[in-house]
Amino acid sequence: MDVVIISEAGNESLHPVTAQLVGASSSIGGKISVICPGGIGSSEAAMIAGVSKVISVEGDCFASYDCMAWCNAILPFIDGDLVMTSSSAIGREISAAIAAKKDFPVVQDITSLNDGISVSRSIFSGKAIEEVGVSLPCALSVRANTFQPAEGGGNAEITTINVSQEVSVAVKEALAKAGERLDVAEANIVISGGRGMGDPSNFSHLYDVAEEIGAAVGASRAAVDTWEEIPHSMQVGQTGKTVTPSLYIAVGISGAIQHLAGMRSSKYILAINKDPEAPIFGVADYGIVATWEESIPALKEHLSAVMSD
Amino acid sequence: MGVAVLLKQVPDTTAKISVSGSRVDESAITKWSISPYDEYALESAIALKESGADELVAITCGPQRASKCLTEAAAVGADRLIHIVTDADFMDSCTVQSILSSAIERSECDIVLCGKQAADTNSGSTGPGVASLLGYSCVGSVTEVSMDGGKLSATRLGATGLERIEVSGPCLLTFDKGEVELRRPNVRGIMMAKKKPIESIGVEDLGIEIGSPRASLQSHSSPPDKPPGQKFEGAGSIEVVVGKLRDEANVI
Numbered sequence: 081m082d083v084v085i086i087s088e089a090g091n092e093s094l095h096p097v098t099a100q101l102v103g104a105s106s107s108i109g110g111k112i113s114v115i116c117p118g119g120i121g122s123s124e125a126a127m128i129a130g131v132s133k134v135i136s137v138e139g140d141c142f143a144s145y146d147c148m149a150w151c152n153a154i155l156p157f158i159d160g161d162l163v164m165t166s167s168s169a170i171g172r173e174i175s176a177a178i179a180a181k182k183d184f185p186v187v188q189d190i191t192s193l194n195d196g197i198s199v200s201r202s203i204f205s206g207k208a209i210e211e212v213g214v215s216l217p218c219a220l221s222v223r224a225n226t227f228q229p230a231e232g233g234g235n236a237e238i239t240t241i242n243v244s245q246e247v248s249v250a251v252k253e254a255l256a257k258a259g260e261r262l263d264v265a266e267a268n269i270v271i272s273g274g275r276g277m278g279d280p281s282n283f284s285h286l287y288d289v290a291e292e293i294g295a296a297v298g299a300s301r302a303a304v305d306t307w308e309e310i311p312h313s314m315q316v317g318q319t320g321k322t323v324t325p326s327l328y329i330a331v332g333i334s335g336a337i338q339h340l341a342g343m344r345s346s347k348y349i350l351a352i353n354k355d356p357e358a359p360i361f362g363v364a365d366y367g368i369v370a371t372w373e374e375s376i377p378a379l380k381e382h383l384s385a386v387m388s389d
Numbered sequence: 390m391g392v393a394v395l396l397k398q399v400p401d402t403t404a405k406i407s408v409s410g411s412r413v414d415e416s417a418i419t420k421w422s423i424s425p426y427d428e429y430a431l432e433s434a435i436a437l438k439e440s441g442a443d444e445l446v447a448i449t450c451g452p453q454r455a456s457k458c459l460t461e462a463a464a465v466g467a468d469r470l471i472h473i474v475t476d477a478d479f480m481d482s483c484t485v486q487s488i489l490s491s492a493i494e495r496s497e498c499d500i501v502l503c504g505k506q507a508a509d510t511n512s513g514s515t516g517p518g519v520a521s522l523l524g525y526s527c528v529g530s531v532t533e534v535s536m537d538g539g540k541l542s543a544t545r546l547g548a549t550g551l552e553r554i555e556v557s558g559p560c561l562l563t564f565d566k567g568e569v570e571l572r573r574p575n576v577r578g579i580m581m582a583k584k585k586p587i588e589s590i591g592v593e594d595l596g597i598e599i600g601s602p603r604a605s606l607q608s609h610s611s612p613p614d615k616p617p618g619q620k621f622e623g624a625g626s627i628e629v630v631v632g633k634l635r636d637e638a639n640v641i
């Protein structure tokens with residue numbers, strides 16, 4: 081069985097999830113090739129142990145994202161019976177579109193992969209897990225940070241191919257930058273504020289804590305909907321982002337089921353809420369019944385002490 | 390130019406999901422709703438109709454109860470309702486996408502809107518897959534769309550932030566939650582919708598044969614229980630908790 085991994089780019093270089101895709105597929109055997117759309121990260125991909133071939137597909141169509149143009153451009157080079165991507169927004173679209181074009185079934189956002197092939201994934205926003213049997217050939221997208229990455233030290237051959245592909249989606253204007261700030265879906269620690277923060281300006285206290293520990297700042301939907309200053313890109317939950325950091329800190333968030341849907345799979349959860357009955361305490365590993373006004377300064381101080389140890 | 394919107398009926402986001410005998414117990418689910426991202430697609434589809442699209446066709450695929458989605462869509466402005474009726478409890482992506490794309494072909498719409506992923510399966514395969522089968526362009530994570538002559542202009546959440554894009558030719562857009570407010574139906578809309586006929590179509594009427602599935606459900610299970618958490622009173626406990634984050638959880 082041959083595996084074709086379509087690499088993920090992040091910040092003009094290879095996203096770390098690509099090595100995790102190699103790690104995931106090496107457990108089920110087969111020759112692994114990596115396709116780098118737009119050529120981004122091809123030299124880094126060649127250094128992942130276990131990769132036998134890197135195909136750097138380059139052309140004007142990769143200047144901005146057009147799902148179908150990208151898929152049509154890379155389609156001729158997909159020669160394998162297991163196609164894999166990350167389960168980022170773009171990764172899901174690419175795996176679904178490629179699968180449909182090749183008449184493969186696709187299963188998205190898998191968190192385990194076994195011989196056979198059987199995969200598991202979370203459904204109903206984490207309220208249940210399903211196990212699915214898939215026949216080859218197929219396409220799979222993989223949730224980041226659930227598989228061990230393959231190691232470095234590889235030395236695969238890189239083939240560069242120039243393609244010309246018509247695009248039909250044209251970017252006219254950048255409206256708001258995702259910002260230099262760390263994205264909640266990427267971060268290893270997330271600190272989120274809810275309506276209990278009282279005012280959007282109070283999020284500055286969360287940013288102070290975030291800076292101490294390299295965390296991203298998130299928000300509940302109530303905070304996003306109430307305050308213009310809090311963009312939807314920060315929203316965690318059913319209609320926001322799903323996050324699985326090693327530590328999630330919820331401040332002034334009640335813990336509505338739709339919020340839990342986006343963060344309950346975090347490894348550890350710390351909740352700070354003044355209401356001892358708040359449902360967020362039901363999922364928290366550590367719960368502190370207190371106002372944010374009293375606790376956030378202390379949290380910053382003690383984290384800073386621990387970090388400088 | 391017709392606009393089709395794909396709607397999926399899913400358990401309401403507040404529904405408790407329980408597993409019995411390695412399957413999610415559907416009979417325990419009391420409230421079913423249009424999947425949240427599909428609601429944003431529906432809202433934008435109505436906006437397109439208001440700005441001059443010819444016809445708004447709402448399409449769903451699912452068991453009998455799913456027709457409620459269509460009636461709800463009619464109450465806010467859908468003109469034509471198509472229900473592909475199936476009782477299958479699990480369909481692989483190939484089957485779902487071929488059903489929906491042949492229903493869209495039948496509707497003769499060249500603009501298709503749907504949610505970026507469904508709230509039950511959390512997959513996100515349908516939009517891009519259907520676009521591929523139809524040979525349409527695909528734009529994901531759209532928050533707003535408008536029609537400008539023959540061109541669609543949309544705002545999408547791209548990898549580097551919000552951007553405005555233009556797309557030409559037949560296309561499928563998948564929707565995210567944006568700043569757009571969802572409208573509620575008025576009484577007149579609700580009354581009219583009750584009378585609106587629904588075209589019920591069987592999968593075989595679309596000329597689709599459900600062969601042996603290439604992805605099949607083996608089991609459902611409940612997520613592993615977390616051990617009960619530790620609770621502390623007052624901000625004075627912060628120092629202790631930070632110590633535990635370091636020594637017990639090893640996360641800082």
Ligand SMILES: Cc1cc2nc3c(=O)[nH]c(=O)nc-3n(C[C@H](O)[C@H](O)[C@H](O)COP(=O)(O)OP(=O)(O)OC[C@H]3O[C@@H](n4cnc5c(N)ncnc54)[C@H](O)[C@@H]3O)c2cc1C
Pocket residue numbers: 273274275276277299300301302303315316317318319320321331332333334335336337338339342352353354355358370371372373402425
């Ligand atoms: C279809 C649908 C989708 C949804 N999707 C999402 C989603 O993606 N994400 C999401 O978050 N929600 C979502 N929601 C909304 C969700 O139901 C809740 O309304 C929302 O999560 C509540 O946000 P909150 O906890 O910030 O606010 P509230 O519920 O108002 O809670 C505020 C909390 O702050 C505490 N508090 C107040 N003052 C202080 C203080 N000084 N110090 C400490 N604590 C304090 C209070 O005790 C309370 O627990 C969705 C709802 C629907 C219907």
